[in-house]
Amino acid sequence: xxxxxxxxxxxxxxxxxxxxxxxxxxxxxxxxxxxxxxxxxxxxxxxxxxxxxxxxxxxxxxxxxxxxxxxxxxxxxxxxxxxxxxxxxxxxxxxxxxxxxxxxxxxxxxxxxxxxxxxxxxxxxxxxxxxxxxxxxxxxxxxxxxxxxxxxxxxxxxxxxxxxxxxxxxxxxxxxxxxxxxxxxxxxxxxxxxxxxxxxxxxxxxxxxxxxxxxxxxxxxxxxxxxxxxxxxxxxxxxxxxxxxxxxxxxxxxxxxxxxxxxxxxxxxxxxxxxxxxxxxxxxxxxxxxxxxxxxxxxxxxxxxxxxxxxxxxxxxxxxxxxxxxxxxxxxxxxxxxxxxxx
Amino acid sequence: xxxxxxxxxxxxxxxxxxxxxxxxxxxxxxxxxxxxxxxxxxxxxxxxxxxxxxxxxxxxxxxxxxxxxxxxxxxxxxxxxxxxxxxxxxxxxxxxxxxxxxxxxxxxxxxxxxxxxxxxxxxxxxxxxxxxxxxxxxxxxxxxxxxxxxxxxxxxxxxxxxxxxxxxxxxxxxxxxxxxxxxxxxxxxxxxxxxxxxxxxxxxxxxxxxxxxxxxxxxxxxxxxxxxxxxxxxxxxxxxxxxxxxxxxxxxxxxxxxxxxxxxxxxxxxxxx
Numbered sequence: 001x002x003x004x005x006x007x008x009x010x011x012x013x014x015x016x017x018x019x020x021x022x023x024x025x026x027x028x029x030x031x032x033x034x035x036x037x038x039x040x041x042x043x044x045x046x047x048x049x050x051x052x053x054x055x056x057x058x059x060x061x062x063x064x065x066x067x068x069x070x071x072x073x074x075x076x077x078x079x080x081x082x083x084x085x086x087x088x089x090x091x092x093x094x095x096x097x098x099x100x101x102x103x104x105x106x107x108x109x110x111x112x113x114x115x116x117x118x119x120x121x122x123x124x125x126x127x128x129x130x131x132x133x134x135x136x137x138x139x140x141x142x143x144x145x146x147x148x149x150x151x152x153x154x155x156x157x158x159x160x161x162x163x164x165x166x167x168x169x170x171x172x173x174x175x176x177x178x179x180x181x182x183x184x185x186x187x188x189x190x191x192x193x194x195x196x197x198x199x200x201x202x203x204x205x206x207x208x209x210x211x212x213x214x215x216x217x218x219x220x221x222x223x224x225x226x227x228x229x230x231x232x233x234x235x236x237x238x239x240x241x242x243x244x245x246x247x248x249x250x251x252x253x254x255x256x257x258x259x260x261x262x263x264x265x266x267x268x269x270x271x272x273x274x275x276x277x278x279x280x281x282x283x284x285x286x287x288x289x290x291x292x293x294x295x296x297x298x299x300x301x302x303x304x305x306x307x308x309x310x311x312x313x314x315x316x317x318x319x320x321x322x323x324x325x326x327x328x329x330x331x332x333x334x335x336x337x338x339x340x341x342x343x
Numbered sequence: 344x345x346x347x348x349x350x351x352x353x354x355x356x357x358x359x360x361x362x363x364x365x366x367x368x369x370x371x372x373x374x375x376x377x378x379x380x381x382x383x384x385x386x387x388x389x390x391x392x393x394x395x396x397x398x399x400x401x402x403x404x405x406x407x408x409x410x411x412x413x414x415x416x417x418x419x420x421x422x423x424x425x426x427x428x429x430x431x432x433x434x435x436x437x438x439x440x441x442x443x444x445x446x447x448x449x450x451x452x453x454x455x456x457x458x459x460x461x462x463x464x465x466x467x468x469x470x471x472x473x474x475x476x477x478x479x480x481x482x483x484x485x486x487x488x489x490x491x492x493x494x495x496x497x498x499x500x501x502x503x504x505x506x507x508x509x510x511x512x513x514x515x516x517x518x519x520x521x522x523x524x525x526x527x528x529x530x531x532x533x534x535x536x537x538x539x540x541x542x543x544x545x546x547x548x549x550x551x552x553x554x555x556x557x558x559x560x561x562x563x564x565x566x567x568x569x570x571x572x573x574x575x576x577x578x579x580x581x582x583x584x585x586x587x588x589x590x591x592x593x594x595x596x597x598x599x600x601x602x603x604x605x606x607x608x609x610x611x612x613x614x615x616x
Contacts, residue, residue: 053516058436061426061486065445068483072460075467089466142362145355152352161356163595168363170537170591172544174561174568175580179366182373182572189369222363273451280453282547287568297455304459304551314463317456324453332447335491339431339498 073321080314081107091311111315120299121316125323127294131210131285132278135217139274140267142218143225147266148259150226151233162230169223177216177287184212184288208290216284221277225270232266233259265338272331276324296320367584374577391578401579404563408543411474411559415481416538422482423489423538424531428519430490431497449487457484458551465552472554480552481542488541489534496530497523529598536594540587 033039082091083106094107115121150161168176183189184207191203206212236259244254260267282297289295296316304313374392378385395401426446449457461480465472504526508518524531546561553559560579567576 054433057425058429058433058442061422061429061490062438062442064422064483064486065426065442068461068464068479069445069449072457072464075463076456076460079463142359145351146359149348149352149356149359152348153356154348159599163592164360164363166595167588167591168367170540170587171367171584172540172561172580172587174544174546174564175370175583176366178564178568178572178576178580179370181568183366183369185572219362219366222359226359276451277453280455282453282455283565297453300455300459301547310463313459317459320453321456324451328448328451329444331451332444335447336443339494 076314076317079311080111080318081109082311082314083108083110084309084311089310090308111312112319114312115315115319120294121296121319124294124296124299125319128279128281128296129323131213131217131295132275132281135214135221135278136271136275138214139218139221139225140271143222143229143270144267146222147226147229147233150230151236165223165226165230169227173220174283176220177283180212180216180219180288181207184215207288208293210289210293212288213285213293213295216288217274217278217281220284221274224273228269228273229263229266232263232269236262265334269331269334269338272327272334276327276331279324280320370577371581371584374574374581376574376577379574391574392582395575395578395582398575400558401560401563404558404560405579407474407557408560411477411481411549412539412542415478415485415542416535418478418482419485419538420489420531420535423486423534424493424527426486426490427493427497427530428523431494446487446490449484450491452484454545454547455551458548461548462551472552473557476552476554477549477557477559480548481538481545484548485538485541488537489531492534492537493527493530496527500526529601532594533598536590540591543583543587 078094079091082094084090085092092106146165150158150165153161181188185191186203186205186207188207190206191200194200195203206215240258240262241251241254244258245251249257280297280300281295282301285293285295285298286301289298300313300316300320303309303316373384375387375389376384377388377390426442430443430446458480461476461483462472465476470476505518505522508522509515513521544561545559546565549559550562550565553562560583564576564579567573
């Protein structure tokens with residue numbers, strides 16, 4: 001890790017003492033601890049190795065994420081090359097140490113070839129991508145008018161409107177999906193209302209179909225679409241629309257030529273925030289979808305919990321990650337750029 | 344061009360919010376239904392709340408969930424604040440791209456992947472599954488949300504105050520505690536709340552990383568929901584929704600009032616100087 005040439009907080013902190021602030025108390029503790037050789041020695045060694053307050057601040061979250069975010073993926077990758085066995089844990093080791101001192105390396109591509117041989121998996125991937133992209137487009141067309149309406153509202157309403165969008169985002173995902181079961185099922189509230197209104201005579205079958213999955217995704221992810229769109233549209237210079245109107249541009253055309261292109265980064269961020277998690281969604285297809293609703297998150301879940309095939313579910317996860325890696329990297333780029341643009 | 348709302352704007356806002364709130368409203372209304380049948384209204388009753396309080400397994404799952412949510416959100420807030428600080432104040436360093444990748448990726452990573460990978464790691468290091476493993480899993484994804492919230496607050500405030508303090512000889516650590524932390528406090532509080540509710544909400548990751556003795560409330564709700572809609576679950580959900588809504592509204596009103604006061608003070612300072 002890089003050491004900055006100019007600052008060494010540890011030294012300076014030691015000079016400050018007798019202060020009411022937290023940092024002051026820490027400095028006092030530090031000064032007192034410096035009297036003990038082991039503490040001083042450890043500090044010296046760390047400093048000699050190029051550690052400083054700055055690199056400690058970087059290191060703490062960095063090490064945590066390396067240990068609990070990156071390492072688990074490497075383990076998934078490793079296990080996806082193993083074979084299933086009836087044991088604890090239920091997979092073979094990649095590297096074994098034989099008694100005579102040899103190291104045996106044992107890997108198989110069987111799990112991956114199985115994924116491509118059995119149409120169930122390919123169809124799950126394709127149908128997840130299809131459902132997620134259609135749902136993302138619907139969410140965009142539902143969310144854009146809401147975000148646009150919020151931006152056009154009087155300034156004093158905006159905070160309340162923003163809270164109204166954020167609140168469902170904080171409410172439990174599971175509860176919001178569950179709420180739709182009571183509405184969509186055959187003897188549910190929607191059918192009841194439609195029959196009483198005389199719109200239909202026979203109840204519609206919506207629950208346990210793909211339609212219910214679309215409704216579930218659009219409903220659950222709507223705040224993720226509205227918030228980036230709102231943040232983006234709010235910054236737009238309304239004078240541009242006025243100028244366009246003065247020059248004889250009709251509002252509809254001004255919307256397509258000015259508003260949409262200017263809000264493109266918000267649209268892209270919102271679409272990624274909906275699309276990527278929706279591809280691997282489990283709760284919505286499981287509770288609202290039917291037995292013929294194929295989604296890869298559901299396939300992985302049943303492979304793991306019902307078939308107890310750990311290597312195969314690891315392979316499913318690796319392949320899902322490969323499908324998502326391009327959108328994830330693009331999403332990271334856009335977030336970084338937006339963060340820098342704000343600064 | 345005429346500014347302000349058109350009928351189209353009002354219509355889309357109205358329908359949009361109706362769509363967002365109607366399902367939850369119906370859920371709450373039917374938790375007070377006398378009948379066990381969810382769609383038949385048989386009069387007002389709070390008996391399902393009473394029955395919920397008798398349900399031992401539901402209560403112990405709820406207690407477990409609160410413990411995990413509280414512990415994980417405290418850790419996640421500290422780690423996430425550090426990470427947000429690194430992202431916005433530390434410029435470039437070796438491995439920055441990897442670091443920002445590890446911050447942004449968990450935000451969109453499908454839960455099934457995160458859950459499976461953490462479980463396989465816990466098995467590989469032979470860590471017993473239970474409270475500790477669920478908490479570690481929740482810290483890991485919550486801290487990324489905290490980092491993003493804190494970072495966006497850090498980039499939007501006037502850095503010259505920090506620089507002034509450092510120029511006057513204030514060491515970095517003390518500058519952080521005396522200048523930076525009070526300013527970003529609303530974002531840190533918001534981050535804590537966000538982590539708490541994310542943890543309260545999580546089903547998939549907890550299902551992978553929990554052991555036989557540690558069932559969380561979402562897992563309990565899920566296993567009952569699979570058997571059908573019951574007014575008892577409606578009652579549990581209503582309480583959860585109420586708790587979260589109160590917390591979020593209170594927190595946002597407090598931060599908003601603070602922000603308005605500070606803006607007023609800044610205006611005043613600008614006017615007098």
